[in-house]
Amino acid sequence: MSESRLKILSGNSNRALAEAICRSIGEPLGEATVTSFPDGESFVKINENIRGNDVYIVQATCPPTNHHLMELLIMIDAARRASAKRITAVLPFYGYARQDRKDQPRVPITAKLVANLLVAAGAQRILTMDLHSQQIQGFFDIPVDHLYASPVFFEYLAEQPRERPLVVCSPDIGGMKMAAAYADTMGATLGMVAKKRKSASSVEAMSIVGEVEGCDVLLVDDMTETAGTLTAAAKILRDHGAVTVRAAVSHCILNDIAVERLKAGLIDEVITTDSTPVQTHGLPIRVLSVASLLGEAILRITNNKSVTDLFKIKGF
Incomplete structure (x- = not known):
């Protein structure tokens, strides 16, 4: 042309x-x-x-x-x-x-x-x-x-070594379809964290569906803003014996509350995209380009x- x-x-x-x-x-x-x-x-x-x-x-x-x-x-x-x-x-x-x-x-x-x-x-x-x-x-x-964004995530995750069984986990009921697609593609088992939302910025993880003891866990969600859902899920997963917890989130819109929650170290790595500008704040956040x-x-x-x-x- x-x-x-x-x-x-x-x-x-x-x-x-x-x-x-x-x-x-x-x-x-x-x-x-x-x-x-x-x-x-x-x-x-x-x-x-x-x-x-x-x-x-x-x-x-x-x-x-x-x-x-x-x-x-x-x-x-x-x-x-x-x-x-x-x-x-x-x-x-x-x-x-x-x-x-x-x-x-x-x-x-x-x-x-x-x-x-x-x-x-x-x-x-x-x-x-x-x-x-x-x-x-x-x-x-x-x-x-x-x-x-999943093809971009999968390409990155395929390069990561896998030493333990992998469980793909949804942090709430609404994300089960997405988590099931990830689990099917990656040959992993599927899990879910049931939660109760207290407010727009606060959630309480209630229970786990699935076995995570001695496993690496990948939480998948479409977005996070306060990281309340992710960190509450990560805590209960670790309490049930998860060795590592990572999160794959398409849109990361982190506010000050989220930064403080992620600093607690409950999540080993947050994998996200550049769909929005992402400030890592020195946290273990991997930004993949779409x-x-x-x-x-x-x-x-x-x-x-x-x-x-x-x-x-x-x-x-």
Whole structure:
């Protein structure tokens, strides 16, 4: 192609990932000004011609969530008004995903509201990864390409020596399907920690389903913010004789509470991705890049090819 019809733009939430995506597919990152007025209003200006282009806007809705979501909506609107041929919102991490149902009286379904806002702004396609629940895809009336970080995790885990039996464990009931997929792929046994949530930042591990004594345990989850679920699960696993406990978490949005909990050393290693910016704080956190995965998906979407091959796993 003498001139690429593909344009990748980035907001401020995870520019490093957007740049890595561009490097992986050999495309330059589009020039756009994304800043704020003194009163906090977001301002966007796309500094190059995108008329008739296939535009991808990379923006994780991680903290500050509302600000980054608003940036994304304004960027989509700017691209639509600049006559982009097709606009794909690339959300490596989809914020508000936990608010996907009415579990209490008089509460919103914010995950659906965010979906409506993205479509109303002008998004014509969504590319995302490891949604909190897969049903969120149904909140959109536009195509959604839902990728998984698991192939990236598996490739890393395949390189790690295994000295003891491995148990893949879900830290709650909701993650059993994911844990079962990991256990099946890795030839491991399956376990689960039953928990009771006390508050948004505090949980109590109640009991274990499965045998972990003398085993290495891999906890798998889609995201962690306060690390309450992970550390409570790790504690009860160690109390039941687990030799090592590691955690594979797609989205690591660690706050100060999480850092203090992880410093206790109950988890030997946290394996995560760069779907959101991750500060390791000197903790045993391994950050794996999903840039090549997202970059290949972007190329396949642009060229109207299947993304199914991206779910294939290397090393197992």
